[in-house]
Amino acid sequence: MKAQLIWIALLSLATTRATPAVLTKEINTIEDDSECKPLVIAHRGASGYVPEHTLGSYSLAIAMGADYIEPDLVMTKDGHLISRHDNELGLTTDVSERPEFASRRRNQTVDGTELDGWFTEDFTLEEIKTLRVVERIPDIRTGNTRMDESFSILTFQEIIDLAKGFQNSVKRVIGVYPEIKHSTHFRRIGLPMETLVVDTLHRNGYEGQHAPIYIQSFEVSNLKELKKITNLKLLQLFESDKSLQPADQKELGTKLTYGDMATADGLKEVATYAYAVGPDKSFIIPRTSENKLGSATSFVDDAHNAGLKVHPYTFRAENAFLPAEFQTADKLPASLGNLKGELEAFLEAGIDGLFSDQPDIPINMRTSCVLKAN
Amino acid sequence: MKAQLIWIALLSLATTRATPAVLTKEINTIEDDSECKPLVIAHRGASGYVPEHTLGSYSLAIAMGADYIEPDLVMTKDGHLISRHDNELGLTTDVSERPEFASRRRNQTVDGTELDGWFTEDFTLEEIKTLRVVERIPDIRTGNTRMDESFSILTFQEIIDLAKGFQNSVKRVIGVYPEIKHSTHFRRIGLPMETLVVDTLHRNGYEGQHAPIYIQSFEVSNLKELKKITNLKLLQLFESDKSLQPADQKELGTKLTYGDMATADGLKEVATYAYAVGPDKSFIIPRTSENKLGSATSFVDDAHNAGLKVHPYTFRAENAFLPAEFQTADKLPASLGNLKGELEAFLEAGIDGLFSDQPDIPINMRTSCVLKAN
Numbered sequence: 001m002k003a004q005l006i007w008i009a010l011l012s013l014a015t016t017r018a019t020p021a022v023l024t025k026e027i028n029t030i031e032d033d034s035e036c037k038p039l040v041i042a043h044r045g046a047s048g049y050v051p052e053h054t055l056g057s058y059s060l061a062i063a064m065g066a067d068y069i070e071p072d073l074v075m076t077k078d079g080h081l082i083s084r085h086d087n088e089l090g091l092t093t094d095v096s097e098r099p100e101f102a103s104r105r106r107n108q109t110v111d112g113t114e115l116d117g118w119f120t121e122d123f124t125l126e127e128i129k130t131l132r133v134v135e136r137i138p139d140i141r142t143g144n145t146r147m148d149e150s151f152s153i154l155t156f157q158e159i160i161d162l163a164k165g166f167q168n169s170v171k172r173v174i175g176v177y178p179e180i181k182h183s184t185h186f187r188r189i190g191l192p193m194e195t196l197v198v199d200t201l202h203r204n205g206y207e208g209q210h211a212p213i214y215i216q217s218f219e220v221s222n223l224k225e226l227k228k229i230t231n232l233k234l235l236q237l238f239e240s241d242k243s244l245q246p247a248d249q250k251e252l253g254t255k256l257t258y259g260d261m262a263t264a265d266g267l268k269e270v271a272t273y274a275y276a277v278g279p280d281k282s283f284i285i286p287r288t289s290e291n292k293l294g295s296a297t298s299f300v301d302d303a304h305n306a307g308l309k310v311h312p313y314t315f316r317a318e319n320a321f322l323p324a325e326f327q328t329a330d331k332l333p334a335s336l337g338n339l340k341g342e343l344e345a346f347l348e349a350g351i352d353g354l355f356s357d358q359p360d361i362p363i364n365m366r367t368s369c370v371l372k373a374n
Numbered sequence: 375m376k377a378q379l380i381w382i383a384l385l386s387l388a389t390t391r392a393t394p395a396v397l398t399k400e401i402n403t404i405e406d407d408s409e410c411k412p413l414v415i416a417h418r419g420a421s422g423y424v425p426e427h428t429l430g431s432y433s434l435a436i437a438m439g440a441d442y443i444e445p446d447l448v449m450t451k452d453g454h455l456i457s458r459h460d461n462e463l464g465l466t467t468d469v470s471e472r473p474e475f476a477s478r479r480r481n482q483t484v485d486g487t488e489l490d491g492w493f494t495e496d497f498t499l500e501e502i503k504t505l506r507v508v509e510r511i512p513d514i515r516t517g518n519t520r521m522d523e524s525f526s527i528l529t530f531q532e533i534i535d536l537a538k539g540f541q542n543s544v545k546r547v548i549g550v551y552p553e554i555k556h557s558t559h560f561r562r563i564g565l566p567m568e569t570l571v572v573d574t575l576h577r578n579g580y581e582g583q584h585a586p587i588y589i590q591s592f593e594v595s596n597l598k599e600l601k602k603i604t605n606l607k608l609l610q611l612f613e614s615d616k617s618l619q620p621a622d623q624k625e626l627g628t629k630l631t632y633g634d635m636a637t638a639d640g641l642k643e644v645a646t647y648a649y650a651v652g653p654d655k656s657f658i659i660p661r662t663s664e665n666k667l668g669s670a671t672s673f674v675d676d677a678h679n680a681g682l683k684v685h686p687y688t689f690r691a692e693n694a695f696l697p698a699e700f701q702t703a704d705k706l707p708a709s710l711g712n713l714k715g716e717l718e719a720f721l722e723a724g725i726d727g728l729f730s731d732q733p734d735i736p737i738n739m740r741t742s743c744v745l746k747a748n
Binding site for chain 2: 048049050054055056058059060062063064142143144146147149150151161162163164165166167168169170171317336358360364
């Protein structure tokens with residue numbers, strides 16, 4: 001923490017001449033600022049408006065007032081952490097149109113899913129940097145396709161640099177909320193991520209539970225290992241399908257499922273290593289057979305009783321993702337429905353934070369802090 | 375310049391622990407970096423993708439690699455510089471839906487145009503900050519309307535803060551390119567802008583011709599006055615209609631038109647006070663009767679002979695704004711045509727920089743520097 005405070009102090013000093021900086025020790029962690037609840041985590045950046053995991057989507061998210069920007073992390077062949085949702089590159093880059101990389105195409109099974117494509121672990125960072133990013137869901141986010149091929153893939157360090165520079169511009173703390181993707185897979189191929197993620201964060205001055213950082217994973221063993229090497233906040237993710245097992249648990253031959261972990265007792269066990277949980281929304285308010293919101297479960301209470309914060313994923317404004325009662329009358333998948341309505345139900349259920357592709361919508365519901373945020 | 379260098383040095387020091395900063399004396403001005411030509415000025419930010427003049431549009435522009443972000447400046451009642459294209463607020467904010475401001479609606483003539491609406495000079499900054507920004511051309515930029523009411527209006531200082539913080543994130547200099555709007559109008563009502571703009575820039579460490587700043591105006595007298603109080607670069611804008619007079623010249627009773635100023639002799643006169651000129655595109659390549667690009671005029675050569683840099687406006691990717699031969703076959707106003715084609719013709723004509731609502735497109739044409747930019 002000390003290094004970060006020195007950094008902020010120097011930045012404050014550096015800009016004193018222009019405007020009094022308000023970044024002080026008192027608000028060096030976002031949670032200290034109790035007016036701004038729930039925490040808003042910009043999921044892959046403001047990915048509802050700009051292709052995900054780009055300097056554009058992260059920048060726009062911060063400009064909108066997001067508390068945290070959320071990069072998913074995977075590995076390159078030469079051991080660099082980069083930001084992509086998947087290690088397969090075909091879906092979100094122009095790699096399939098690049099003849100020089102045609103021979104890299106292959107099949108492999110990642111976390112039990114057979115994939116055909118181009119994989120980050122087969123590319124050096126230098127090669128990755130030549131790729132251009134395209135929109136993942138162009139039919140639903142046509143507006144985003146206007147920026148196809150405008151951005152390159154970012155390293156984790158570049159994302160940290162963005163947050164640190166930008167927090168001096170907007171005079172508030174910007175958190176970073178990395179997810180370690182496919183931990184077991186990358187460990188198996190000799191590219192383990194955990195120590196690298198922690199070292200990168202510590203080296204950048206992020207240390208201790210009050211630093212504006214969460215490290216998330218769908219796996220369990222790696223979070224337990226992380227607990228031994230860092231005091232940064234850890235978050236356990238839960239897949240929507242309760243019958244599924246975390247990839248490491250399957251590998252270990254245990255029977256533990258996400259459903260087991262989501263019981264009152266399961267959450268107490270999670271609390272021994274995690275600070276917070278990131279369940280699919282359905283753990284908190286499942287949908288009915290008519291795709292409407294049903295009744296809230298005891299998940300939030302159970303998690304709170306175990307001492308865990310609750311940050312569900314993913315809140316998205318397009319009809320395609322909304323409960324039926326919040327969709328627009330035209331029912332077109334790409335039309336923007338009433339995300340605010342869905343959010344109100346989840347806030348009522350007591351959540352502490354949330355992941356959203358349209359962070360501006362939950363932020364603008366926090367009237368007490370919206371003006372200072374954006 | 376000294377203050378800015380100290381500021382950059384402090385920022386460099388502050389982040390040394392994370393990554394070696396590359397912002398040094400050697401590239402403290404954008405023009406020193408000769409690989410990156412033409413200069414790309416993000417017109418009202420990346421206003422092709424996010425509502426103009428917002429923290430979102432400026433941030434996205436920088437993320438895309440723009441050299442300069444371009445705020446238009448107008449005044450509040452209590453003497454603050456804010457960023458809007460017009461002093462009328464109805465077109466780009468929610469002011470018309472705000473009952474508490476209904477009584478502020480009025481008619482007035484600004485620079486010869488009769489307007490009905492709400493005017494920045496009737497609002498304090500505190501009041502202005504409660505307004506929410508909406509897209510100016512929603513039919514053409516439907517994608518931008520997704521962010522209606524996501525942003526507030528920015529002060530000039532907030533834009534400078536953005537550029538300074540962000541340049542430390544992306545390790546390159548970010549320029550600011552303010553336009554003084556309606557100078558004669560604001561002077562007449564007791565809210566002159568020129569000294570305030572210059573003082574703000576000097577106070578932020580921007581001094582001298584090498585600072586990454588251009589101050590632009592469609593008027594003449596104010597640029598001549600500015601020349602006396604600052605060494606920052608000045609740019610003379612030219613309205614597309616050559617028969618028009620700058621507002622100050624009309625007020626002074628001279629006969630000087632933009633057409634007169636655009637002759638070889640006229641440009642020599644402009645060069646006595648301005649560093650560069652910002653003509654409407656038609657001064658360089660007029661369109662034919664079929665709305666196609668015609669032949670290049672002698673404007674660029676004449677300006678260069680006078681020692682002036684040439685930065686034409688405005689390059690926009692939608693059919694509505696493109697020459698016929700670069701529009702898509704569907705001819706729909708909102709469809710994105712071949713802006714690259716239009717840009718190639720203007721680059722061929724020898725321009726030094728350009729204003730664009732889609733800065734990513736010209737930036738991605740500068741292959742030698744695109745990778746370090748975004």
